[in-house]
Amino acid sequence: xxxxxxxxxxxxxxxxxxxxxxTYQTSGFNGLxxxxxxxxxxxxxxxxxxxxxxxxxxxxxxxxxxxxxxxYLLLKELQMKDSASYxxxxxxxxxxxxxxxxxxxxxxxx
Amino acid sequence: xxxxxxxxxxxxKTRGQQVxxxxxxxxxHKSVSWYQQVLGQGPQFIFQxxxxxxxxxxxxxxxxxxxxxxxxxxxxNVNALLLGDSALYLCASSPGxxxxxxxxFGPGTRLTVL
Numbered sequence: 001x002x003x004x005x006x007x008x009x010x011x012x013x014x015x016x017x018x019x020x021x022x023t024y025q026t027s028g029f030n031g032l033x034x035x036x037x038x039x040x041x042x043x044x045x046x047x048x049x050x051x052x053x054x055x056x057x058x059x060x061x062x063x064x065x066x067x068x069x070x071x072y073l074l075l076k077e078l079q080m081k082d083s084a085s086y087x088x089x090x091x092x093x094x095x096x097x098x099x100x101x102x103x104x105x106x107x108x109x110x
Numbered sequence: 111x112x113x114x115x116x117x118x119x120x121x122x123k124t125r126g127q128q129v130x131x132x133x134x135x136x137x138x139h140k141s142v143s144w145y146q147q148v149l150g151q152g153p154q155f156i157f158q159x160x161x162x163x164x165x166x167x168x169x170x171x172x173x174x175x176x177x178x179x180x181x182x183x184x185x186x187n188v189n190a191l192l193l194g195d196s197a198l199y200l201c202a203s204s205p206g207x208x209x210x211x212x213x214x215f216g217p218g219t220r221l222t223v224l
Contacts, residue, residue, distance in 0.1 A: 035215075042114075
């Protein structure tokens with residue numbers, strides 16, 4: 001399986017931009033997901049990256065560097081409702097079962 | 111279209127009891143995966159089923175078992191419950207098992223073991 005590492009907690013101000021980083025083992029890497037999870041709710045899909053580069057979806061963008069084993073989720077124009085846990089999940093080799101990181105708890109304050 | 115559904119929403123059991131959790135995937139999805147999520151952690155993989163066959167098993171004891179039915183719904187069974195089994199149990203469905211298949215999660219079952 002994968003070894004996913006992401007910060008435990010981040011804080012940011014409403015209207016600002018925040019970048020949540022995720023590192024993973026590059027050996028046999030196949031793809032990386034980002035999910036958003038509000039407290040007490042199920043994770044919801046944000047993005048999937050398998051190739052290098054930046055993918056943008058509205059206020060959210062996700063970046064991947066396969067050679068560096070590095071990804072980030074970029075959230076722009078932060079809103080209070082963006083306060084949630086952001087989960088990075090990757091998979092390797094012949095297994096398409098994602099391994100999740102512990103999640104980054106993002107707190108957006110006024 | 112309806113999303114992934116799970117039942118029950120909440121469950122309280124005592125140590126040593128057995129529990130069965132149920133999941134119905136998104137229509138057309140043939141793969142179901144089960145995860146355990148304890149507070150402050152990411153989901154931990156338990157099982158994956160595809161076309162009624164087990165395709166993957168996580169590092170969980172034999173007290174955990176699952177099955178998938180012809181209509182692709184699934185059950186997760188946990189025997190001899192321990193306090194440490196208290197967690198949110200998530201079911202996720204996807205069209206298949208290949209890499210590009212995004213997993214869509216159900217609302218989860220909150221299990222409390224007393």
